[in-house]
């Protein structure tokens with residue numbers, strides 16, 4: 001009886017049983033606000049069950065993209081598909097209402113009903129969808145237990161902590177068994193420890209629900225730890241799309257290289273002179289072809305760069321010590337180059353210097369990668 005009702009409802013609303021989910025295909029999606037493109041033609045295709053992170057700096061179009069998936073904004077161009085269902089088209093030939101999409105959304109503000117208990121909040125979307133009382137109750141029990149908040153069921157939102165409120169918001173989102181879970185910076189109001197804990201919980205929810213998740217954040221650590229796929233965005237476009245590992249190991253642009261990684265890679269602007277790269281009076285290796293002139297951006301990973309106590313050592317760039325941070329069993333040393341660029345150097349031991357002290361930065365005989373003046377990867381072989 002229950003499963004028949006569930007199946008009927010699933011067919012009507014696009015909701016599903018706990019085990020199924022939909023792939024997500026976004027094709028040339030656009031959103032203009034008053035002639036300005038907030039989202040400027042993005043395309044992404046991920047299989048069912050993926051955890052897609054939309055990552056990028058403030059204003060790059062992440063939230064607008066998520067709002068189009070949720071149905072809170074209509075696209076001005078392109079298409080969105082959940083599985084083989086067209087959810088929205090920019091030309092207006094298809095537009096599925098938000099409640100019919102089979103998508104659940106969690107914002108950074110939890111927006112719980114203050115006058116309803118935790119259980120009533122969680123069961124609310126099921127009441128709206130006219131689930132029978134008994135089914136609502138058993139689904140409520142199930143998600144309360146999934147999020148480990150069963151003992152809070154009879155409390156009001158004002159009687160529980162911020163982290164617990166966030167779990168209630170997540171429980172409420174997954175209660176109607178959406179095929180697609182949409183998260184807009186859901187952890188940004190939590191303190192550092194709770195963020196890590198709730199991150200783990202979110203991953204468990206994602207896996208056990210089997211849904212496809214889309215998660216917006218500007219925090220690359222969050223993206224690297226949670227994503228199966230990352231769409232790194234900048235100025236309304238996708239700068240690079242791939243697995244966390246691909247973005248980390250093979251950045252396609254200088255922006256990607258400096259946005260991803262702990263610490264991220266360093267970029268040094270080099271002049272091309274007689275087939276060689278030079279920066280701050282130091283030779284930085286052979287210039288990649290075509291090496292007629294102009295500038296090349298050389299990428300150095302933090303572990304590729306060394307530090308010399310004597311700033312005047314031949315081949316060293318004179319720099320200024322800024323700070324040092326322990327990271328796992330290494331130290332990340334921050335140094336400022338003569339043009340003010342902050343560089344990160346990773347090494348086994350800390351340095352005995354004070355901020356503002358002089359030191360030398362020893363670059364390897366060749367960079368780890370090159371980018372052209374506009375930041376695009378030069379696929380030339382790196383040589384010293």
Ligand SMILES: Nc1ncnc2c1ncn2[C@@H]1O[C@H](COP(=O)(O)OP(=O)(O)OP(=O)(O)O)[C@@H](O)[C@H]1O
Pocket residue numbers: 033037038056057058059060061062063064065218
């Ligand atoms: N309703 C709106 N009307 C006009 N412009 C808007 C509207 N919503 C967003 N924008 C603009 O679109 C661009 C993208 O905004 P969006 O909120 O999608 O960025 P974001 O990457 O999510 O940023 P953040 O991380 O700060 O939330 C911004 O320049 C923003 O000012």
